[in-house]
Structure formats: structure tokens, C-alpha cells
Amino acid sequence: MSLFDSTHPYNMQYIPSSIARKKDVSHESYLDKLRKDVIAAKSLFSNRKVTAKFNELQHGEFVARISLTIGVAAGLSQEELLHLHVGSIIHDIGKYDLPESILYKDGLLTCEEYELVKQHVISGSIKTSSIFDPNAIQIVVYHHEHYNGSGYMRGLKGEGIPYLARIVTVADVYSAMVEKRYYRQETILETDAASFVSDQSGAIFDPYIVKLFTSLFDAGGAKQWMKV
Numbered sequence: 001m002s003l004f005d006s007t008h009p010y011n012m013q014y015i016p017s018s019i020a021r022k023k024d025v026s027h028e029s030y031l032d033k034l035r036k037d038v039i040a041a042k043s044l045f046s047n048r049k050v051t052a053k054f055n056e057l058q059h060g061e062f063v064a065r066i067s068l069t070i071g072v073a074a075g076l077s078q079e080e081l082l083h084l085h086v087g088s089i090i091h092d093i094g095k096y097d098l099p100e101s102i103l104y105k106d107g108l109l110t111c112e113e114y115e116l117v118k119q120h121v122i123s124g125s126i127k128t129s130s131i132f133d134p135n136a137i138q139i140v141v142y143h144h145e146h147y148n149g150s151g152y153m154r155g156l157k158g159e160g161i162p163y164l165a166r167i168v169t170v171a172d173v174y175s176a177m178v179e180k181r182y183y184r185q186e187t188i189l190e191t192d193a194a195s196f197v198s199d200q201s202g203a204i205f206d207p208y209i210v211k212l213f214t215s216l217f218d219a220g221g222a223k224q225w226m227k228v
């Protein structure tokens with residue numbers, strides 16, 4: 001079983017025993033529900049047509065692979081990792097209500113268009129809040145907040161930003177830089193993207209998460225994350 005098997009997303013050997021939860025029946029059935037949520041999150045993309053422009057589910061899964069590796073290194077519980085997995089997959093789901101002329105625009109967005117794009121954190125949470133756990137929804141709402149308070153929609157700062165969202169922010173920005181994008185001719189090297197993450201420690205990103213990301217990257221994370 002791989003670490004990212006969709007029915008059993010986490011191999012328990014990756015979960016430090018010191019943080020393993022008491023295995024009572026109700027907690028086990030809660031975890032089962034969360035595992036099913038991972039599958040439900042992926043199925044939200046099944047009726048989206050895969051355009052030549054961008055594969056949205058693939059992006060969510062790439063963000064999930066990076067986020068989960070960071071989450072494991074951070075010592076998150078299995079429950080938290082499941083929230084992280086669901087939230088990573090659906091983080092941008094609100095974007096896909098936008099017209100394709102904006103979503104796949106080949107050029108700079110106007111101010112009005114950018115304001116509309118920003119709303120995806122709200123529309124995404126409205127769309128999914130009755131389906132998934134609030135801990136996963138927090139990722140949808142807060143993944144564009146910046147550690148220094150310069151992000152959107154609330155302008156939250158530092159530890160005021162939910163922890164899981166701080167992890168996804170790092171994974172999302174890194175993945176957006178290294179993925180092939182239709183609007184960009186040149187490829188951004190993984191090492192350049194990792195340097196950007198490092199440079200933005202304390203500005204866009206939580207320094208502790210950057211520290212974890214950097215050690216994972218230096219240990220060969222890029223190769224592991226690119227495997228599909």
C-alpha cells in the first residue's frame with residue numbers, strides 16, 4: 001500500500017506512535033468517515049471536463065502529496081492528516097464556478113477579475129461546508145492568507161491562520177510554480193521554486209512550515225512529490 005492509497009490514505013508506520021490516538025470505536029468510525037471524505041472530495045471533480053488548459057484534480061492531488069509529507073513531518077495525527085488531505089484536494093474548488101475566460105485567461109487579470117477570483121475561497125467553502133468537516137473547510141477559506149497579514153480574504157496573521165491552511169499555502173504556491181501552466185512558456189526549476197518558498201519565510205509563509213518543507217525538499221522531496 002502506498003502512502004497515498006485513496007482508500008487507506010496513510011500508512012500507519014508514518015504516524016509517530018507518541019501522537020497516535022486512543023483507538024475507540026467512535027474515533028475509528030470517525031476516521032472511516034474522513035477516509036470516505038477523501039474519495040468524495042475527488043469525486044467532486046468527476047463531472048468537470050478535463051481541459052487541455054489545466055487538470056484541476058491533478059493539481060489538488062499534487063498539493064495534497066506535498067501537504068501530507070509536511071503534515072507527517074509536523075507530527076500531525078491521522079485525523080488531522082485526513083483533514084489536510086481533503087482540504088488540499090478541494091482548496092480551489094470555488095474557482096471552477098468562474099467563467100473560463102477568467103479562469104484560463106492567457107494574460108494578466110484586470111482588478112475586477114482578480115477581485116472575482118479572490119471570492120473562490122468563499123464560494124468554495126459555501127459549496128463544500130455541508131459535505132466535509134470544518135477543519136477541511138478552513139483550508140478552503142484560509143489558504144490565501146499570508147503569515148505577515150498581507151493575504152486574503154480576512155488578512156489574518158501568523159498563528160491566527162489555521163495551521164492546516166498554513167501548510168497548504170506552502171504546498172500550493174510551490175506546486176503552482178513547478179507545474180506546467182498554459183499561460184507560461186518557461187519552466188520554473190524546482191530548486192528555484194524551493195528558494196522562493198525559503199525567501200518568503202515569515203512573509204507569505206509560516207517559518208516553521210518552511211523549515212519542514214526545506215528539509216523535506218533537500219532530502220529529495222521534489223522527486224517523491226512529482227510521482228503520480
Ligand SMILES: [Fe+2]
Pocket residue numbers: 091092120143144
Ligand atoms: Fe486558491
